[in-house]
Amino acid sequence: MASPTPQPGIMDIALYQGGASHIDGVSNVLKLSSNENPSGPPQSARDAITQTVQDLHRYPSTDHGQLRAAIGDVHGLDPDRIICGVGSDEIITFLCQAYAGVGDEVIYTEHGFGMYKISAKAAGATPVMVKERNRTVSATAILKAVTDKTKIIFIANPANPTGTMVGRARIRDLIRDLPDHVMLVLDGAYAEFVEDFDGGAEFATKHENVFMTRTFSKLYGLGGLRVGWGYGAQSVIDVLNRIRGPFNLSGPALAGALAAIQDRKFADAARADNAKWRAWLANALAEIGVPSDVSNTNFILARFADQAEAESCDDFLKTKGVIVRRVGGYGLPYCLRITVGDEAGCRRVAHVIRQFKEGAA
Ligand SMILES: *Cc1c(COP(=O)(O)O)cnc(C)c1O
Numbered sequence: 001m002a003s004p005t006p007q008p009g010i011m012d013i014a015l016y017q018g019g020a021s022h023i024d025g026v027s028n029v030l031k032l033s034s035n036e037n038p039s040g041p042p043q044s045a046r047d048a049i050t051q052t053v054q055d056l057h058r059y060p061s062t063d064h065g066q067l068r069a070a071i072g073d074v075h076g077l078d079p080d081r082i083i084c085g086v087g088s089d090e091i092i093t094f095l096c097q098a099y100a101g102v103g104d105e106v107i108y109t110e111h112g113f114g115m116y117k118i119s120a121k122a123a124g125a126t127p128v129m130v131k132e133r134n135r136t137v138s139a140t141a142i143l144k145a146v147t148d149k150t151k152i153i154f155i156a157n158p159a160n161p162t163g164t165m166v167g168r169a170r171i172r173d174l175i176r177d178l179p180d181h182v183m184l185v186l187d188g189a190y191a192e193f194v195e196d197f198d199g200g201a202e203f204a205t206k207h208e209n210v211f212m213t214r215t216f217s218k219l220y221g222l223g224g225l226r227v228g229w230g231y232g233a234q235s236v237i238d239v240l241n242r243i244r245g246p247f248n249l250s251g252p253a254l255a256g257a258l259a260a261i262q263d264r265k266f267a268d269a270a271r272a273d274n275a276k277w278r279a280w281l282a283n284a285l286a287e288i289g290v291p292s293d294v295s296n297t298n299f300i301l302a303r304f305a306d307q308a309e310a311e312s313c314d315d316f317l318k319t320k321g322v323i324v325r326r327v328g329g330y331g332l333p334y335c336l337r338i339t340v341g342d343e344a345g346c347r348r349v350a351h352v353i354r355q356f357k358e359g360a361a
Pocket of ligand 1: 086087088089090113156159160187189214215216217218223226227228
């Protein structure tokens with residue numbers, strides 16, 4: 001019997017590896033592997049979600065008007081140029097589906113987020129990897145890799161799993177030198193953690209071929225709710241809305257995200273807490289010979305002597321109930337990515353890594 005054949009590219013996709021969440025036989029596990037907010041979402045969002053239980057028989061809004069208005073209000077953006085999705089992952093999927101297909105190229109960078117490659121292949125397009133310089137995206141290298149076939153360039157800024165950033169002037173120059181047929185997607189999943197940073201909104205406002213994605217999964221602590229959004233030219237939003245399911249976001253998701261974005265106190269406190277404990281953790285690790293690049297996110301990319309040391313440290317952490325992220329799949333086998341936890345979490349992971357270093361010495 002002939003079996004149904006999937007579209008080209010799909011069988012080449014390596015499944016996304018999420019951060020582990022449990023260790024066999026260990027209780028009191030500390031999960032620092034998925035860049036989640038250690039305090040969870042604001043109480044206002046929890047309450048709003050609970051309220052929606054009354055209305056679960058109702059279909060949710062199809063145009064997400066209230067949520068887009070609130071996002072527009074907080075960020076100073078035109079709500080008509082915003083689209084909401086099931087995490088920013090869905091927005092990334094829409095972009096590839098709408099703009100890249102068989103024979104087209106999608107550029108991502110050496111240590112770039114795994115979803116870019118997956119979404120490009122799912123659309124039948126060819127992902128093209130561009131080298132980074134010292135774990136930082138290089139605009140020059142990206143420009144050199146652009147061809148007539150290039151449709152989309154994905155840059156996370158700040159980046160995951162490196163935590164590094166590309167400065168405003170470099171992004172501006174990249175856009176200036178980019179052919180019009182290429183769309184630059186600035187993934188701002190971690191933009192909320194950077195003081196006075198618009199995630200690239202300024203460029204997406206001005207240029208029809210620049211698009212910004214954002215999420216409620218990181219700073220707002222709502223990874224489990226699955227809400228993200230995108231901002232770009234009206235023409236692009238119109239295209240993406242054609243392939244978006246009319247009820248892609250559930251009632252609870254819309255209500256939770258709305259409450260979260262309106263809770264500015266929560267956002268400011270979460271940003272400040274993260275900055276404080278990130279600095280503490282980076283410093284504590286540096287003191288015991290585990291350096292990291294300056295992080296602009298809610299995680300630290302800890303560097304070890306080599307792959308063997310990184311992996312044995314990870315094994316040791318696991319025996320102590322601490323889960324961090326191996327990033328060998330991102331071309332960083334000598335590193336471990338550690339989410340910034342709360343005070344107790346930061347102290348615990350630093351303590352265990354110190355024990356490891358002392359034992360190894
Ligand atoms: C976490 C993350 C996302 C967002 O994922 P959601 O689908 O919104 O949960 C997007 N890009 C990067 C680089 C990320 O790390």
